[in-house]
Amino acid sequence: MPHIGPVVESDILLALEGVTVSFDGFKAVNDLSLYIQKGELRVIIGPNGAGKTTVLDLICGRTKVSEGSIAFKDTEVTKLKEHEIVRLGIGRKFQNPSIYEDLTVLENLEISYPKGRGVFGALGFRRTAEVADRIDEIADMIFLKEHLNTKAEILSHGQKQWLEIGMLLIQDPELLMLDEPVAGMSVAERVKTAELLNRIIEGRAVIVIEHDMKFVESIAHRVTVLHQGKVLAEGRMDKIQEDPKVREVYLGH
Amino acid sequence: MTNAKLRSLASNWLGFVLLSALLILVFPAVLDDFRLNLVGKYLSFGFVVLGLVLCWGYTGILSLGQGIFFGLGGYCIAMFLKLEASTPENTAIQSTPGIPDFMDWNQLTELPFFWEPFHSFAFTVIAIMAVPAAVAFILAYAMFKRRVGGVYFAIITQAVTAVLTILIIGQQGYTGGINGITDLRTLLGWDIRTDEAHNILYFICVALLLVCILLGRFVLKSKLGRILVAIRDKEERVRFSGYDVANFKVFVFCVAAALAGVGGAMFTLQVGFMSPTIIGIVPSIEMVIFCALGGRLSLIGAVLGALIVNAAKTTFSEMFPELWLFAMGGLFIGVTLFFPRGLAGLVDDYVVPFLSKVFLGDKKTPPPEPAVTKLAE
């Protein structure tokens, strides 16, 4: 496990150790170990099928590990259900925007607000001033303040991506995982998203999966390169770009 | 009052007020006793479709077994009424007086233990909702916690319906078998077979139905209602927003079952019997058709759907018994293909814009839902 700089045990927010998952014998993630520190922004890159999305699936409980352990704030999460993991403080954005198309932007955000999560809690939930303010604040951050009452299905692709990020932000997770947040965005939208990311990393750890190298350069602190379910290299972006192994499998083409 | 205020008031309450007026004022004024009783019978299916709007329309859980819950509610009250009708004096000629006649015919000499609590009216009233809800809970918990959903769930509800109907038919001594529980006479000493009683029961049925519509509305307007829509659209995202999705599905399914139970009880009271033919697979599917036709996203529309399809059924099924089934099937396919939001959708797209043009002076009609109307034209 190649660390960069000293890592103090207590700074570790998320620790994957010896994680393997196999789909019918095919190991999509193979004996992977990965440590994310508090407040860190980590970018994961790698060729198609490298297992990047699968790693996020494992962390958030969508896919169960075959072997290994995943600890978040020293809590083993591999046996927990998805919603329990979310409540621990992990938010996850999907590769394709995953929002509620039939609801408005406001309702999308409201559902994501972390109160009234039980059946009867939801029945008695009221949109108090506090909730409304928080929704406004988030909508402003994700550039959708003008669209609060717009049905989500008619947003542009980029706006949907932002909305999904907003739905996570409103939960104020300690770890935010974004799967290709700028996929399908225009250049202008990418710039805005980079700006958004730089703002939301304050006070939380963020894992970003990204293909777009320009975008990675604009945000990355530390990069992990995944290849065939294993960590190929890890380090600062400039070092990674010079690494011959990485160039061979990924950056070279 | 401003136009905007008026409009929001109208869109929220107009349908409810019109339906109330139709049921409370118009029908009793224009229909004779016999027909009013028929409408009351149709309205008892209205409770079922309210539940279907919640669980199918809004949450996307298609149940093809609502007849069972309707039947459980209906059987609960039928058991109470049957016990009341089976006094030792009334049944003196039986070999065992004091038990329901069909039990005597089936050589039972003692009231089965599960009939005992139905001597109590209070117990019966609770059971009408609690028994269907409990069965629904077991089924829904087992399925939704295992993440069985969609078509598989629909098939399982069918299977459960088949099994329970066969069970009821087979256990003649305990349930009255294929004939059901018949010859019901009085409710707490009040003869429910007279025209006057039918009229009163009609109004009770209407009042309960309107209360249930308001309850359904309360659920749909709350955050819970929006979560149900979210579950229908993107179940996984809801899970990753920190909700235990299965609990919500179990809840809405139980509510739908309890509503159906109330409907079944109102049916039994107004019609005077309950039998397996009312609650089997075919009636269960018909209930879904009422809902689809009226509009699965509209509480009021679905109730009207139940009324209209039932009225049509009474009119046409006697004249053309075979044709009716095809007509009903065709209607269902047509509606799901061309008017997925049913009658209520048509009203929203055409009648409402027209009315607001006439009464509120709207210049432009608001654009109707694109995909739906394109197909319809």
Ligand SMILES: Nc1ncnc2c1ncn2[C@@H]1O[C@H](COP(=O)(O)OP(=O)(O)OP(=O)(O)O)[C@@H](O)[C@H]1O
């Ligand atoms: N549920 C599954 N069942 C079987 N195979 C799967 C499953 N999920 C992922 N895989 C396989 O695991 C491998 C890794 O997939 P993954 O989606 O993690 O790649 P990725 O790095 O995110 O790729 P991309 O850049 O295309 O998004 C792929 O070969 C994929 O086909």
Ligand SMILES: [Mg+2]
């Ligand atoms: Mg991926």
